[in-house]
Amino acid sequence: MKNIAVILAGGVGNRLGLNKPKQLLKVAGKTVIEHTIEVFQKHILIDEIIIVMYESYVHDIEKMALKNNWTKVKKIINGGNERYESSLAAITASSGDNGEETNIIFHDSVRPLVSERIISDVINALNKYEAVDVAIPAVDTIIKVDEHKKFIFDIPDRSYLKRGQTPQGFRLNTIKNAYALALKDNKFNATDDCGIVKKYLPQIPIFVVDGEEGNIKLTYPEDIYLLDKLFQIKSATLDDGIKLENLNNKVLIIFGGNSGIGQDMVNIAKSYKAKVYSFSRSQTGTDISSKEDIEMALDFVYSKEGKIDFVVNTAAILNKEPIMHLKQEEIKKIIDVNYLGIVNITVSAFKYLKLSNGHILHFTSSSYTKGRAFYSLYSSTKAAVVNFVQAIAEEWDLYDIKINCINPQRTKTPMRIKNFGIEDDNTLLKSEDVASISLKTLLSNFTGEVVDIKLRNDWSNLK
Template sequence: MDDKKNIAIILAGGVGSRLGLDKPKQFLKVAGKTVLEHTVDVFQKHEKIDEIAIVMHGNYLDIAEQMVATNHWTKVKKILNGGSERYESSLSAIRAYEDMQKEIGNLQLIFHDSVRPLVSPKIITDVIEALNTYDAVDVAVPAVDTIITVNQEQHTIEDIPKRAKLNRGQTPQGFKYETIATAYEKAMQDKHFAVTDDCGIVLKYFPETPIYVVAGEERNAKLTYPEDIYLFDKLFQLKTTQLTESFNGSVLKDKVMVVFGGTSGIGADMVNLANQAGAHAYACSRRNHNVDIRDRSAVDKFLQDIYAKHKRIDYIVDSAAILNKEPLMHLDDATIDTIIGINYRGMVNISIAAYPYLQESKGCLLHFTSSSYTRGRSNYALYSSTKAAVVNFVQALAEEWEPEGIRVNCINPQRTKTPMRVQNFGIEPEGSLLQSETVAKEALKALEANITGEVIDIKLM
């Protein structure tokens, strides 16, 4: 049994001077939430994080307290007053946990910049796992640009270091409590102290401690300059995740699931796998039960019948879609209406009809997008645009319904062998496509995952 306690320290003491704004950059809104809210959410939802402390300027402590209540951040146990310098904020957290370390020991502090809201759960997991072997862990990505050192007076190049060893540091940075506390104790005795981050303090004042480096990600960027706001907004729109756990069908036992469009392809495989695992899974489509998702009354009636039988519905899935691989000008009005009706209006109808059942069960609504959502493609104008709409719809609805305890996500499978794809592309080389059962297993995992508003990537390994 692992008795280590992982404390996330969210460093939010910055005042945003480089942005030239009248409020700290962690309070800027991006993709519907403040940067700080996005950041804390990642740690709140991470299963290996036991507790969170937010460190910020004293003028904004009341705002943080309000955020904790509004967002139901149950893991946030401390809101600490930070200093004007980064090291003062880190030191504030170290001292705040001194008594807990004495009492229970085995504390691990995970320091993270509040203005890196796109940190992935994988990076956090990698840092925590590395602490099983090392006492200090950093996160970095290789430098892709040539780095030069410049003579500040003459504005000339002094040196061009070899790029092979150069990396750009990120956060989180993880430490065994005694390691970072000892390094800071020594640092505070140095009259010429000048270090920019916590790993730098360990490197300088506790040099016998190796600092392991975990691979970072380019999207784990830091909000620094005004133009970053627009970039971050786009990155959040395109943000995806991957599920790492193995498929465990036992969690589906006795769950009630409805799959619209579940009579072929991925939807049919989801129904079959769920029923094999002991769930009560039902498929419906225009061919099966005569449910046309363009007609909300038909959707309502089907869900009412299932609810009357089981007195609950835990999961509702929309796997229905139409793809016509043709130029827009080749499509007649009836075909256009059908594509938009099934791919978009049908999604809206299912979501509205699903709400009361999922509100009661605190369940999950799952839609499907496509890899073409990031950029429209020739001959896919309607399909790719409706799949882009799925992503925006899911992200918005997840935020609306999160206070109700409803999770809303979408699956983004790479090219998958389904009847719809064969109809449009014919026979393609073996091994170039995902199998629909593989996608179905990942989609079933997503139903139980403690995430919402996510685009879940499924790719060929």
């Protein structure tokens, strides 16, 4: 079954009061539509992409497709004044391709945070159903007002109500037949494609896939700021199919591999026959705040192995005490290790990872989203890690170098025990579990992502 994603980008941004379509606004370094298309471009189940754009901006999207090397974008076509006209244009553009069975997946261009999981669930549901919607529960009480829109007419039972999102997926012939009937109706009116199937093909069940609160639509001015923040904190979901056996013969360098998560990564990677080199102050006298030390370590490994596939930095300093209690030299040391260290490692690794199309991995902390009292420097430097990783991912996209960061919840490590003392093990992640997921991240195709690792009862299927 062929899967065609249709990115509906025909809007002109009237509600935002803009002089250009809202999908061309920049958020988190790229236009909204670029973020959206890249999700579908990278999705393994999507075969082709059709972009339906407001006529005056088609040329802009054509240039964008060339610049970003969107290999799956096969057609960029004019949209209509109404949403249904844009959908219909895409349906027509999808028809007649060698009689091949086709699914068509419509998505709003201004929902750039759609997850890989949602797209996969929609496509998988189309193996059984002919029409699929995406929705989230209605968390607020919904009221129905009278014709004057001033008084409550009814309060529906919220347990049966959901808020619709996109994508919406259909067998091509199903949505095509629904539109054929709709166009014969003089009173035809619909706000989305599932509504057309529901009205004109009522015998077709429409399956509902769980959406996500983060899959928001850019509609109002304040949404721009919300999207920007959501991009900063968004996390990737690791594919359970990634196998650690693929570490075999990979060359892996770990800075901070003397204890905790780093040490577990060393041991696990070696058990899967990776060629692992660990550097730290206690092991090799390597100080990551010294660019010279980093370059010596990388050069040593490259001279022995002839390649470097992965570079990982787990080194960090946590002092849990008020900043006014810290001496200036202690403040400088924390910043040098926690921030300058990641810059040194990243910059120094570039020439080696460019040759191998490799992967660099840093570590943030759950404290990066909000500064915490008594470890202000740790929280702020971990926020800097996220911003740095996201920025470098964009800069290095042309070189096919992947860079990500791991965001583990509270993890039992020597550094945590030193700062927090004895805690209930049931409330902490095991460092070997974090290490295992981190190694799988190195084998993924992610870049610029925050990979959350949260406490769960059983990690065995991810090891």
